[in-house]
Amino acid sequence: MAFGIIENARKVFPARDLGKGAKQDLVALDDASFTFEEGEFVSLLGPSGCGKTTLLRIVAGLIPRTSGNVIVAGREVTGPYGDYGFVFQAPGLMPWRNVLDNVLFPMEVLHRNDAKAKARAHQLLEITGLAGFEKARPHQLSGGMQQRVSLCRALIHEPKLLLMDEPFGALDELTRIEMNDLLLTIRNETRASVLFVTHSISEAVYLADKVLVFSRRPARVALQIETGFGPVRNQGLRFTPAFSTIERQASEALGIVGIGHEQASPKVAA
Known part of the structure; x- marks a missing residue:
């Protein structure tokens, strides 16, 4: 049995919940289906606003699905559960806490902030190149360093599933490439399954075992x-050549590149 099963997932946001200007229900997901294995890295690639983040939040149990099935590690997802880490687009660090305390925050919530947790936090900070910055405040860090802290925080409780919502989109290209390689290193060490939302075709292909x-x-x-x-x-x-071939396949599926090498459509966000 696959580690994760998303089967005919559908999400409809009622018009009454969308604000005064909404006149009809919004169908964000419709019959989304795929599976992923334990330890597999899956990139979710698609146009802006197509529903990828909605799907990620459904898998996390943060919002309910309208219909369909979502199963993770053999159990149906009906609400938030403890065995995943979530990395958002913005680091979301608490400005009054230093780096180490931000990383350890989930362990405080879980009442597991012991010596083992602190050792794990220092290990993650070492892996991510943040050793020596334990006492720094978020405002003293670059954007890339803040996102590294966010990644450490998501991994501190050793989750089996890591959910990432375009975490590197706001970074400059060089920092983004460094973070890609860092993420692969951490993934290989932890063997966590990863669902990774991105708008970058190149990033999706470089990171993933499977691109959706x-x-x-x-x-x-x-x-x-x-x-x-x-x-x-x-x-x-x-x-x-193999990388370029997959990039082209993904581009064609997005409607960016046609068989006749047509000009990229301005309506698609890549």
Whole structure:
């Protein structure tokens, strides 16, 4: 049995919940289906606003689905549960806490803030290049460093599932590339399953074992691509024919590149 099963997931936001200007219900997801294995890295790629974040929140149990089935680690998701980490677009660090205390916050909530937790926090800070910044406040860190703290916080309780909602979108290109490699290193060490939302085709292909290309809203899985690159990767992979082939397949599924090399559609956010 697959570690994660999303089957015919549908989410409808009633017009009454969408504000005064809404005249009809909004179908965010419609018949979204896929599976993922334990330890698998899955990129969710699609146009802006197509429902990828909604799906991620449903998998986390943060919002209910309208219909369909969502099963993680053999149990149906009916609400928030403890065995996942969530990394949002913004780091969301508490400005009055230092780096170490921000990382340890989930352990305080779980009443597990003991010596083992502190040792784990220092280990994660070492892996992410933040050793020596334990006492720093968030405003003293760069954007990339803040997102590293957020990643450490999501991993502190050693979850089996890591949910990431376009976490590197606000970073400059060089920092984003560094974070991609760091994430792969951490994933290989923890063997956590990862669902990773991104608008970057290159990022989706570089990181993932499986790329799911979503249609415009209401989101459905338009294409599933197994990358076949293996867990150990380096930046040279981006310049290989195999990488370019998968990028093109994803681009065509998004409607950006046609068989006749048509100009990219301005309506699609990549």
